[in-house]
Amino acid sequence: MKLENTTSANSFRYGWLIGRVFPFIRPFLGRALLGLLVAIPVGMLDGVVAFALKPYMDYVVGQKDLVFTLCHHTFSISWSAMAMAIPFAVVFFALFQGVLRYLNEYLTDWTSQKITNTIKIALFNKLVYMDTSFYDENTSGVILTRYLSDTDTASTGIVNNIKSLVTSFFGAISLIAVMLYSSWRLAVIGVVVLCIAFVPVAIIRKRIKATSNKNMVIGGNIMTNFNETYSGNRVMRAYCLEERQKFKFQDQIWKSFANNMSLVKRSGWMSPLMYLIASIGIALVLWYGTHLITSGYMTAGSLASFVTSLLLLYKPIKTLGNTLTGLQTIFVAMGRVFELFDIEPEICNSKNAVELQDLTDSIEFKNVNFEYVKDTPVLKNISLSVKKGETLAIVGNSGGGKSTVVNLIPRFYDVNSGSITLDGRDIREYTMKSLRENISMVFQDNFLFSGTIRENIMMGNANATEAELNQAIESAHLEEMIADLPDGLDTELGERGTTLSGGQRQRVAIARAMIKNSPIVILDEATSALDNKSEAIVQKALDNLIQNKTVFVIAHRLSTIKNADRIAVINEGELVELGTHDELMNIEGGQYRALYDMQFKKQEVEI
Numbered sequence: 001m002k003l004e005n006t007t008s009a010n011s012f013r014y015g016w017l018i019g020r021v022f023p024f025i026r027p028f029l030g031r032a033l034l035g036l037l038v039a040i041p042v043g044m045l046d047g048v049v050a051f052a053l054k055p056y057m058d059y060v061v062g063q064k065d066l067v068f069t070l071c072h073h074t075f076s077i078s079w080s081a082m083a084m085a086i087p088f089a090v091v092f093f094a095l096f097q098g099v100l101r102y103l104n105e106y107l108t109d110w111t112s113q114k115i116t117n118t119i120k121i122a123l124f125n126k127l128v129y130m131d132t133s134f135y136d137e138n139t140s141g142v143i144l145t146r147y148l149s150d151t152d153t154a155s156t157g158i159v160n161n162i163k164s165l166v167t168s169f170f171g172a173i174s175l176i177a178v179m180l181y182s183s184w185r186l187a188v189i190g191v192v193v194l195c196i197a198f199v200p201v202a203i204i205r206k207r208i209k210a211t212s213n214k215n216m217v218i219g220g221n222i223m224t225n226f227n228e229t230y231s232g233n234r235v236m237r238a239y240c241l242e243e244r245q246k247f248k249f250q251d252q253i254w255k256s257f258a259n260n261m262s263l264v265k266r267s268g269w270m271s272p273l274m275y276l277i278a279s280i281g282i283a284l285v286l287w288y289g290t291h292l293i294t295s296g297y298m299t300a301g302s303l304a305s306f307v308t309s310l311l312l313l314y315k316p317i318k319t320l321g322n323t324l325t326g327l328q329t330i331f332v333a334m335g336r337v338f339e340l341f342d343i344e345p346e347i348c349n350s351k352n353a354v355e356l357q358d359l360t361d362s363i364e365f366k367n368v369n370f371e372y373v374k375d376t377p378v379l380k381n382i383s384l385s386v387k388k389g390e391t392l393a394i395v396g397n398s399g400g401g402k403s404t405v406v407n408l409i410p411r412f413y414d415v416n417s418g419s420i421t422l423d424g425r426d427i428r429e430y431t432m433k434s435l436r437e438n439i440s441m442v443f444q445d446n447f448l449f450s451g452t453i454r455e456n457i458m459m460g461n462a463n464a465t466e467a468e469l470n471q472a473i474e475s476a477h478l479e480e481m482i483a484d485l486p487d488g489l490d491t492e493l494g495e496r497g498t499t500l501s502g503g504q505r506q507r508v509a510i511a512r513a514m515i516k517n518s519p520i521v522i523l524d525e526a527t528s529a530l531d532n533k534s535e536a537i538v539q540k541a542l543d544n545l546i547q548n549k550t551v552f553v554i555a556h557r558l559s560t561i562k563n564a565d566r567i568a569v570i571n572e573g574e575l576v577e578l579g580t581h582d583e584l585m586n587i588e589g590g591q592y593r594a595l596y597d598m599q600f601k602k603q604e605v606e607i
Contacts, residue, residue, distance in 0.1 A: 003142045003340075010335045017331060020338045021115075021158060024122070028114045032159065035107030036166050038100055043171030045097040047178045049090055050309040054182065056086050057301030108163045116155040123147050123340055131345045132412040133372075141224030142217070146340060149219065153333035161327055175309040182306035183298050186285050190310050193281030218256045225249050285310055347414050349431050356434040359519045359550055360423050362387045363409065367418035370404060378404050380573045381418070386566075388519075391551040393564035395595060401573040402554045406522045409552065410439045440518040442542070444525040446509035448500070453482065454489040456508055460516035468515055475544040476511035477537050478504075503538055510541045521546050523553040567592060 010016055025032055059066050059079045066077045127147060135143075179187040229236065229245050236245060289303040298306075363386045370379040379401050386392045394402045407413060408420060411432055419426050427435055440460070448456050457472060458464060464472075473479060473489075481504055485491040493499055500508065513521065523542060539560070546553075555561050562581045569577040569584070569592045577584055577592050584592035 003138045003146050010338065014331065017334045017338070018158075020341075021119075021155070021334065024115050024118050024155070025111075025159075027118070028111050031107055032111045035104055035111060035159075035163060038104040038107065039163050039166040040170045042097060042100045042104055043167040043169065044174040045093055045100075046171040046312055047174030047309065048093045048097075050175060050305050050312060051178045051181075052086055052090055052305075053308050054299075054301040054305035055082060057304045058299050059301075060086065061301075104163065104167075108159055112156040112159040115159060116152060119151050119155050119337065120148065123151060123337070126341065126343070129345055130343070131347050132407075133346070134343075136372075139221070139224040140227045141219075141221055144223050145219045146336060150333045150336050154330055154337045158330055158334065161330060172313055175313045178309040179306050179313075182302040182309070183289070183292060185292065185297070186289055186303075186306050189284050189288065190281055190306075190313070193277060193284070194313065196277055214259045215256060218252055218259065222249070222252045222256070225252060282307070282310060347411055347432070350428055353429060353431045354425075356422065356430040356438050359388050359438065362423070363520070363550065364421045364424075365405075365418070366421065368408065368415050368420060369417045370401075370408065370413065370415050372413075378573050379408075382570075382573075382575050383418075384568060384575060384578060386550060386552070388550050389548065390566065391546065391553065391564045393561045393567045394552065394554045394570060395561060395567060395592065396570035396576075397572070400571045402570050403524055405568075405570065406441075406524055406552050406554065409520070409522065410436050410441070437516075438518050439520045439522060440513035440516045440545075441522045441524065442506070442509050442513050442545070446505055448493055448505055448508060450493065452487075452490045452492055453485075453508060456493065457489075457511045457515055460512040460514070464515050472511040472515040475514050476507045476541040478507050478511055481507070506538045507541050510538070510545055514545050519550060521549045521551045523551065523555070525554050569595070 055066065058064065060083045063079050065079055066082065067074065069075070124147065127143070176187065176191065179190055225245065225248055236242060285307060289298070289306065292298045293300060293303060365382050365384050368379055368382040369377065371377050382405065384392075394405060396402050404413075408415060409427070411427060414428065419428075421427065422430065422435075449459070454469070457469065460472075461468070473482065482488050482491075523546070542560075551564075553560060553564065555564075561567060564581075566578060566580055567584055568575060571591055577587065577590055584590055585596065587593060
């Protein structure tokens with residue numbers, strides 16, 4: 001699946017999205033609910049200041065004592081006492097609200113980070129088991145954007161916005177209560193105008209979705225450009241590609257700018273429109289409120305309290321355009337996140353898969369056909385058998401399908417038709433873990449992980465003893481190199497092992513394969529990128545690795561090919577010749593003989 005072709009089809013199904021994210025919230029539900037409970041008084045205390053204006057205006061400013069009856073007793077509070085108490089009460093409530101806001105923010109951030117981390121871990125757990133074809137189809141930048149940036153946007157944003165919605169909802173309830181207390185007639189006007197202000201919101205949703213998806217693709221391309229500039233810095237220097245990378249990056253940045261401004265152009269009118277609607281509401285309230293005061297239906301303090309409540313209520317409405325743009329972006333990101341959870345690897349364990357213990361007989365290709373792209377065959381009707389302990393060298397023209405043959409054995413890809421059997425059983429009937437545990441691979445460009453040399457070698461067998469580790473190091477001819485390093489085996493490697501030479505990286509990879517001690521070994525042009533001196537050392541290490549193993553080797557070195565038990569010639573996806581070196585050389589006009597004359601004869605002279 002190409003992640004760039006995302007649709008975020010469920011980004012408007014809010015109930016469905018909340019249902020999908022809820023299992024990640026459930027472990028932290030206690031703190032999440034506590035945060036929401038704290039958000040209730042935080043919102044409701046917004047009405048305190050507005051409510052305090054009525055007695056302040058009516059009694060303090062009017063210099064009238066407050067007289068009221070409670071439980072058949074009459075009480076009186078002087079206006080001077082109220083003048084002292086109300087400001088202190090306002091400050092007290094503000095302080096109390098501030099403490100609650102701090103607690104609310106802490107609980108929200110704690111919950112958000114926990115949920116975000118849980119989702120990231122769950123997504124990464126899926127990512128590590130994705131097919132090789134998934135990584136072939138998607139750039140590193142798009143994968144990083146989808147698996148990290150979207151997760152941050154979705155999970156952090158949803159908790160914050162639920163908190164904001166709860167705070168705003170109960171704040172609105174308290175403010176509407178103050179408005180009703182001040183004047184139910186004016187409250188009707190205020191609430192009607194408030195409802196009208198929400199009308200433009202639905203218009204912009206689909207535009208937000210399309211823009212968010214475009215930004216995801218552009219953001220992924222930008223991330224890819226960074227990765228390529230970093231990883232390919234030597235090629236960039238060698239071919240003077242600095243200007244190319246610079247202009248490519250600038251083009252991506254400006255595409256992102258144009259995409260965002262397109263949304264602003266289409267949605268920017270929402271906030272001014274809402275501001276206008278809110279202002280009309282306030283104007284109507286002031287006009288009708290003045291009439292009610294002059295008619296004796298309400299006091300000036302009631303109007304001041306009402307208008308303050310209305311202003312506090314309209315404040316989030318006036319900025320609702322930007323708020324809802326961000327909220328819909330969060331839902332689009334959530335839709336994309338759960339699309340990732342719904343992707344299933346095409347290559348997986350079959351029902352009732354069995355464990356592979358060891359190779360006891362042979363590996364056989366039976367009429368194998370394979371294609372990476374539909375209707376573009378790479379392998380055509382390949383049939384061959386390799387006995388236990390046999391070494392098969394695979395040669396042929398570049399791009400003819402040699403590497404594909406060996407990549408099918410550990411199920412990096414599955415055949416389109418035909419089968420590959422191991423001891424008479426289709427490899428798809430074995431568990432992938434046990435199948436791959438029985439195969440060691442050394443590639444042309446072996447990847448070393450960040451960490452120490454020891455850690456990289458021990459990845460072949462985490463339970464290996466120190467004696468087994470030392471034996472692997474000796475067999476891979478690494479002793480001298482390790483002795484020259486300041487921290488020896490515990491020397492930290494740079495990213496991808498770039499602090500080592502090509503030959504040194506290969507020997508670390510060979511040691512990793514040796515310590516794994518699998519019965520099947522696959523060598524995919526393991527020495528083709530090395531100079532003669534490095535190749536000679538690495539070849540000695542490889543010779544140690546393949547002893548008493550069943551070996552598939554894609555090779556360009558004549559000695560390796562001649563020493564193989566048999567040689568398979570793969571050209572244009574077909575097995576054209578199979579036999580020993582001498583047998584194939586005796587085929588008049590044969591393809592191996594032609595290949596030997598072109599590539600290998602010079603090596604024989606040099607030897």
